[in-house]
Amino acid sequence: MVLCNSLIYANGKGSRPQPVLIPPLVRQAIDSGVVRVVGSGLNRWSTVHLDYMADLYQLALTEPAAAGFYFVEGGEDASFTEIGAAISRRLGLGRVEPWGLASAGAALGEGFAHYALGCNSRVRASRARALGWRPSRPSLTDWIENDMPLP
Structure with missing residues (x-):
């Protein structure tokens, strides 16, 4: 069985307790005072809260019918512009600006x-839901605004 995770978010434990994509945007915003999103910011990633990802792993290990390949996603909460807006609200910054690929590439x-x-990285967890998995969670933007640790 293979479980293919989408963008995982929440406050985890271990050597990498934060998601991969959000902290670089937060650090850039703190350093510059401006939240930037690459390109137009209309791109989307499927996301999953860490707790609900763990629920699916538990189900996959205990459900006799579980076999094969499963995407792990709890939805598509927001575009990167909306993610940037949540970062802006969390940090008390006023604007979200597009960031050209060349400049973003040089920085990141x-x-x-x-x-x-x-x-974009968009998937559907239809096979996981067919097993009975029902993710419900605070959205990625709610987590950014209320629970995401700041550097």
Whole structure:
């Protein structure tokens, strides 16, 4: 069985307690005073709260019918512009600006800027839901605004 996670968010434990995509945007905003999103910011990633991802792993290990490949997503909460707006509200900053790929690539690395922050990654967990998995959670933007630790 293979479980393919989407953008995981929440306050975790261990060597990487934060999601991969959000902290670089937060650090950039703190350093510059402006929240920037790569390109137009209309791109979306499927997301899943850590607790509900763990619920699916538990179900996959205990449900006899579980076999094969499963996407793990709890929805598409927001575009990157909306994510940027949540970061802006959390930090008390006033605006979200588009960030050209060349500038973002120079600051964050071309591959990360283009293939992570500047693209879509959209999947559906229809097979996981067919097993009875029902993710419900605070949205990614709620987590950013209320629970995300700041550096």
